[in-house]
Amino acid sequence: MKPxxxxxxxxxxxxxxxxxxxxxxxxxxxxxxxLLGERTEEFSKNFSEFCxxxxxxxxxxGTDALxxxxxxxxxxxxxxxxxxxxxxxxxxxxxxxxxxxxxxVYADIEPDTQLIDIDSLIRCLAPSVRAIVITHxxxxxxxxxxxxxxxxxxxxxxxPIIEDCAQAHGARFxxxxxxxxxxxxxxxxxxxxxxxxxxxxxxxxxxxxxRFQVLQQLHQYGWKKKYDVGIPYGKNSRMDEIQxxxxxxxxxxxxxxxxxxxxxxxxxxxxxxxxxxFLDYSDKDFVAHLAVAKxxxxxxxxxxxxxxxxxxxxxxxxxxxxxxxxxxxxxxQDNQTGLKVSEASIKKVVSMPCFPFLKDDEIDIVCEALxxxxxx
Ligand SMILES: Cc1ncc(COP(=O)(O)O)c(C=O)c1O
Numbered sequence: 001m002k003p004x005x006x007x008x009x010x011x012x013x014x015x016x017x018x019x020x021x022x023x024x025x026x027x028x029x030x031x032x033x034x035l036l037g038e039r040t041e042e043f044s045k046n047f048s049e050f051c052x053x054x055x056x057x058x059x060x061x062g063t064d065a066l067x068x069x070x071x072x073x074x075x076x077x078x079x080x081x082x083x084x085x086x087x088x089x090x091x092x093x094x095x096x097x098x099x100x101x102x103x104x105v106y107a108d109i110e111p112d113t114q115l116i117d118i119d120s121l122i123r124c125l126a127p128s129v130r131a132i133v134i135t136h137x138x139x140x141x142x143x144x145x146x147x148x149x150x151x152x153x154x155x156x157x158x159x160p161i162i163e164d165c166a167q168a169h170g171a172r173f174x175x176x177x178x179x180x181x182x183x184x185x186x187x188x189x190x191x192x193x194x195x196x197x198x199x200x201x202x203x204x205x206x207x208x209x210x211r212f213q214v215l216q217q218l219h220q221y222g223w224k225k226k227y228d229v230g231i232p233y234g235k236n237s238r239m240d241e242i243q244x245x246x247x248x249x250x251x252x253x254x255x256x257x258x259x260x261x262x263x264x265x266x267x268x269x270x271x272x273x274x275x276x277x278f279l280d281y282s283d284k285d286f287v288a289h290l291a292v293a294k295x296x297x298x299x300x301x302x303x304x305x306x307x308x309x310x311x312x313x314x315x316x317x318x319x320x321x322x323x324x325x326x327x328x329x330x331x332x333q334d335n336q337t338g339l340k341v342s343e344a345s346i347k348k349v350v351s352m353p354c355f356p357f358l359k360d361d362e363i364d365i366v367c368e369a370l371x372x373x374x375x376x
Pocket of ligand 1: 061062063064089090092093135164166167187188189190200201202
């Protein structure tokens with residue numbers, strides 16, 4: 001049975017922009033220039049401007065972006081090299097670490113925001129740490145200036161900070177867009193992201209010209225120029241002209257779509273109670289990529305919503321540290337408190353429908369169900 005309220009429906013964004021998107025598809029097709037063309041160049045310029053950075057490298061997807069970003073800061077990676085990250089963010093940074101053959105180190109998270117706990121991050125520091133990946137999860141923003149000031153004056157002050165902005169396009173911290181807060185930052189434009197393509201796409205932004213040159217080489221085989229390999233461990237990861245054209249078209253709508261997502265989350269938050277509480281971010285400039293709540297009796301909640309025909313999801317059901325496929329691979333975690341909050345949270349988190357084209361009557365259906373649950 002089709003859900004009365006879908007978790008997402010990307011066909012609605014297509015329909016809202018149908019004539020322009022079809023025009024882009026047909027123009028690119030007819031041009032015969034499908035890769036590394038003017039639309040990709042234009043997107044690179046538009047998106048770096050949007051983020052407040054000097055450079056943007058469009059790539060194939062957000063996981064490649066993380067892998068290439070890590071390779072640009074860890075030269076000749078070894079298993080003993082470590083990268084601090086979190087275990088509750090879907091495993092993308094861990095995937096990138098293992099692609100390089102380096103060891104992920106997991107910091108715990110804050111219970112209220114589900115974002116990295118900065119005290120735990122500091123406890124994870126060691127001379128072997130080569131990079132820190134900060135995920136702005138669910139559209140919330142991590143206080144990177146605080147991380148910087150905690151590192152400054154220590155032996156760790158120059159560890160590169162990579163922002164993973166795949167769930168936070170357009171969010172700001174202290175009026176600076178995410179992407180401009182760290183040393184470099186990665187984005188995914190997977191179709192359901194706040195800025196989504198009609199297929200896979202990603203990007204890396206930075207304001208460091210030397211780093212940008214390295215990134216440019218790494219995304220195409222390590223080429224310094226065509227067929228001339230300048231550095232090792234390059235790969236092929238390129239955004240195509242169709243995706244770039246689509247993203248150029250949708251970028252000007254991003255801020256208004258983010259507002260719509262926040263409005264939906266605000267509606268749901270009215271039903272916060274002892275039974276259910278939606279995450280909130282004291283910083284006003286988050287972007288509500290997902291509407292995530294913590295519920296105590298999640299199994300009962302899931303079957304209650306199923307009966308109501310409301311599609312929901314769990315982001316994420318398994319911590320990176322508990323993934324079977326990574327069981328035998330090297331890892332480390334905060335050795336003082338472990339991952340207590342992360343472990344407790346994955347049993348409670350649940351994501352409710354939240355996308356800009358959710359209809360008013362669908363939002364009402366979710367609110368009615370939340371109201372009913374509130375009094376259970
Ligand atoms: C936080 C985060 N990082 C990285 C990725 C990876 O992006 P992609 O699916 O484009 O590889 C995603 C999305 O799927 C994500 O949510």
